[in-house]
Amino acid sequence: MLLHRKKVAIIGAGPVGLTMARLLQQNGIDVTVYERDKDAQTRISGGPLDLHKGSGQDVMKKAGLLERYYEMALPMGRTVADEQGNVLFSKKPTPDDQFDNPEINRNDLRRLLLDSLTSGTVVWDRKFTGLDVQNGKWLLQFDNGEDATADLVIGANGGISKARKYVTDAEIEYTGTLIIQGEVQQPETTCPEFYQLCDDTILMTAGNGNLLVANPRNGNLLSYGVTFRKPDEWDQENGLNVQNTDSIIMFLLDRFPDWDERYKQLFRATSAFVIWPTRKIPVDKPWKTTRPLPITLIGDAAHIMPPFAGQGVNIGLVDALILSDNLTNGAFETIDAAIDDYEQKMIVYAAEAQLETSRNEIAMFRPDFSFQKRFS
CATH class of the missing domain: 3.30.9.30 (D-Amino Acid Oxidase; Chain A, domain 2)
Structure with a gap:
């Protein structure tokens, strides 16, 4: 196995980073997640997330967590109203579609994923500041001065990830x-x-x-x-x-x-x-082909995009699935080859998701845009 006796460090305990850790631990990999939040009780703000069939839910199934997700998530219907509060369209969930994309609170999803990991997998209160190479390993540096080492680094710490510069020169675009x-x-x-x-x-x-x-x-x-x-x-x-x-x-x-x-x-x-x-972070910019040691990005760190197609977390979970499979299925001779295959695939589907998102963003601000037309 490529990661036999290797240490994997994941930067970021968001849903994508934690899912990556879960998938690797299922294969007996030594993995540690480093997170800037003070502890597991730190509240995450933001709207709920919905995992889609064919992407996010498939990954949760592979991780053995789909039924738990269904138990914690809420099927939500849709109501479209005009500026005066008149209801134009309303649809409640049905038994046939209740599991299509139920919504889960971000803190509940974190708890679900944390409960699936070996105790001590996540090291809290670690704000990542940079990387160095020392004695053939990555040296991860944190603002509290407590460094860590790893053979493979996976950046999963969002759109402002400081790990990105080691992989690509792509920059955030508003x-x-x-x-x-x-x-x-x-x-x-x-x-x-x-x-x-x-x-x-x-x-x-x-x-x-x-x-x-x-x-x-x-x-x-x-x-x-x-x-x-x-x-x-x-x-x-x-x-x-x-x-x-x-x-x-x-x-x-x-x-x-x-x-x-x-x-x-x-x-x-x-x-x-x-x-x-x-x-967004455009994925069509060339990624670095020469890296001192194995390192890659998943989730928003690789391809943040606006929420106008509901693709962000779902595409990130697909990243975790493909990368973890490449690293554990025995099909690749080196870690770098497994990473390269993942990145080439990711660039294609992430670009498609970004294009869909961009089209939706443009459509939403046309004079004739209507939520009612989208659902009825």
Whole structure:
């Protein structure tokens, strides 16, 4: 086996990194995951994730975790409403489609994956700062000064990964869209009319170049995103301070003056915001063919893309499946050959996913865009 008596280091304990660790441990590989979060209880913000049949769910099945995923995830229907809160389309999940792409809270997914790993697999409170080569091994450096060594490094630490420069010169490109993500605690009482409008489904509204998508059952929160094209005269975040929730609430109220009071109730009830300029890492740039030791990237570290096709985490999980299989199936003579085969395949399907995402992003801001047309 290629990794016999080898140490694998995965940087990042997101869903892709943890799944990679799980798949390698199933084959008896010595793997350690290094994560910047302080501990396993550190809360992850953001909307829920949905794993697709044919990609993410297939990987969970290979990892022996699909049934557990079904137990923890929620089938969610769709409701499309206009700016005045009139319901244009509504569909609840059925027994036939309830497992197509159920939604799971990010913290629940992390817990599911952590529970599947050998105790001590994840080393917490390790902010990765760089790599060096020492005595024929990678020397992983962290901001607390506690270095580690490995024979193979897999970067799975997101779009701002500092491991990327060892693999490719590709840089993040902004796509011109801005997403303001909000979270509402106890939505049943803090924004009851909007919560009722959601009707236990994902609510979607589009109007005048603004899109709102809300999920009322993201764990114990209601989470939503407001999406619009970033005006040319703005900087990446327009100076909005995510720590000043009142200023962002006022910005949203000013941006949606003619929308129904239920939407304004949602904004006023928001307890926390994240501002996200959407970005991508193009995979069509050449990846480095000469590397001092085996190293590669998976997930957002390799090919971050906006969420407009729901492909990000699913493509990342496919990365983990292909790479782990290449490293353990005995078909390759060297680790570098297994990595090269994975990367060549990944570049093709990740580029296709990015193209689909880009097409959706363009379509979403056309004057005639309608969520209703997409679902009815």
